[in-house]
Amino acid sequence: MLELRGKAVAEAHKKILLEKLGALKENNTILSMAIILVGDDKAAAMYAKFMEKTALQIGFGCRRITLPTTATQEEVIGVVQSLNEDPSIHGILPLMPMPSHIHTDAIIDTLAPKKDIDGLTTYNIGRMTCGKPSLVPCTAKACMAILAHYNISVAGKKVVVVGRSQVIGKPVALMVLAQHGTVTICHSRTADLPGTVKDADIVIAAAGKAHMITSDMVKTGAVIIDVGINDLDGTTVGDVDYTNVSKVASAITPVPGGVGSVTTTMMLESVYEAYQLQKAGDIHA
Numbered sequence: 145m146l147e148l149r150g151k152a153v154a155e156a157h158k159k160i161l162l163e164k165l166g167a168l169k170e171n172n173t174i175l176s177m178a179i180i181l182v183g184d185d186k187a188a189a190m191y192a193k194f195m196e197k198t199a200l201q202i203g204f205g206c207r208r209i210t211l212p213t214t215a216t217q218e219e220v221i222g223v224v225q226s227l228n229e230d231p232s233i234h235g236i237l238p239l240m241p242m243p244s245h246i247h248t249d250a251i252i253d254t255l256a257p258k259k260d261i262d263g264l265t266t267y268n269i270g271r272m273t274c275g276k277p278s279l280v281p282c283t284a285k286a287c288m289a290i291l292a293h294y295n296i297s298v299a300g301k302k303v304v305v306v307g308r309s310q311v312i313g314k315p316v317a318l319m320v321l322a323q324h325g326t327v328t329i330c331h332s333r334t335a336d337l338p339g340t341v342k343d344a345d346i347v348i349a350a351a352g353k354a355h356m357i358t359s360d361m362v363k364t365g366a367v368i369i370d371v372g373i374n375d376l377d378g379t380t381v382g383d384v385d386y387t388n389v390s391k392v393a394s395a396i397t398p399v400p401g402g403v404g405s406v407t408t409t410m411m412l413e414s415v416y417e418a419y420q421l422q423k424a425g426d427i428h429a
């Protein structure tokens with residue numbers, strides 16, 4: 145059984161990114177991202193800190209904008225608009241969840257598409273759906289980067305994605321489809337989840353339910369990408385029962401140490417891609 149460690153993937157991508165940044169530095173260009181945090185969600189605050197640390201370590205600039213829970217929708221939109229127009233900021237990441245009085249769809253669609261480094265805007269989702277180059281959700285990108293790094297092709301394979309969220313399930317399914325996999329998307333209303341997963345050559349689990357994928361649901365030799373991050377009695381675990389599924393699978397990502405270790409590097413890659421798009425033309429389209 146091959147353990148698909150995320151660190152090796154992240155390091156390989158960082159190396160290439162550092163070379164690109166080095167070339168930009170010679171022209172006195174420093175890439176910068178902005179993180180918008182609204183309210184007091186602990187997980188979002190922790191992620192913001194971690195993202196900022198990783199960005200600074202690699203040589204990116206990072207501006208963290210924190211607004212109180214009482215911030216109005218107009219105030220948040222105002223922050224996004226000013227970052228859109230700020231030429232020193234190349235990527236913007238509004239962190240979720242935001243307080244319930246904020247309409248996050250409106251915040252997201254205020255983002256300039258070419259600064260939308262997590263591929264959340266309707267514009268970028270539309271482009272991805274049409275198979276056109278676009279900024280894409282970074283966790284989905286991380287899943288594909290892991291498969292590519294370990295030379296696991298999805299072409300012609302039966303790929304089952306568990307979860308249909310806008311940030312992981314749907315985009316990763318589209319990415320697999322673009323690489324010629326035969327995709328099935330499962331969700332909470334799927335009638336026969338065990339039977340469907342059992343048929344898969346590759347399983348991408350992104351449901352947010354601790355250990356929901358058990359060894360009896362997995363075909364011998366299947367490849368497992370576990371996106372889930374769950375707390376189980378104080379321990380961080382994935383959606384896959386790693387201990388038992390690893391006895392059946394041919395390759396599997398650990399949690400922690402798998403997909404999560406690659407996502408922040410994908411985000412920084414997206415800042416670089418966003419910069420290239422901005423250089424090529426108008427930031428709004």
Ligand code: NDP
Nearest residue numbers: 283307308309312331332350351352371372373403404407
């Ligand atoms: P969401 O809650 O937005 O979506 C979960 C999806 O899983 C939904 O489509 C839901 O179905 C489906 N689902 C839930 N329960 C079941 C079930 N019993 N059977 C089948 N499908 C089910 O979660 P996210 O997509 O945001 O996140 C998924 C997981 O990934 C979480 O654990 C999260 O912490 C983790 N994550 C990991 C990251 C990383 O870098 N590794 C980054 C971001 C998130 P329905 O649509 O019908 O409700």
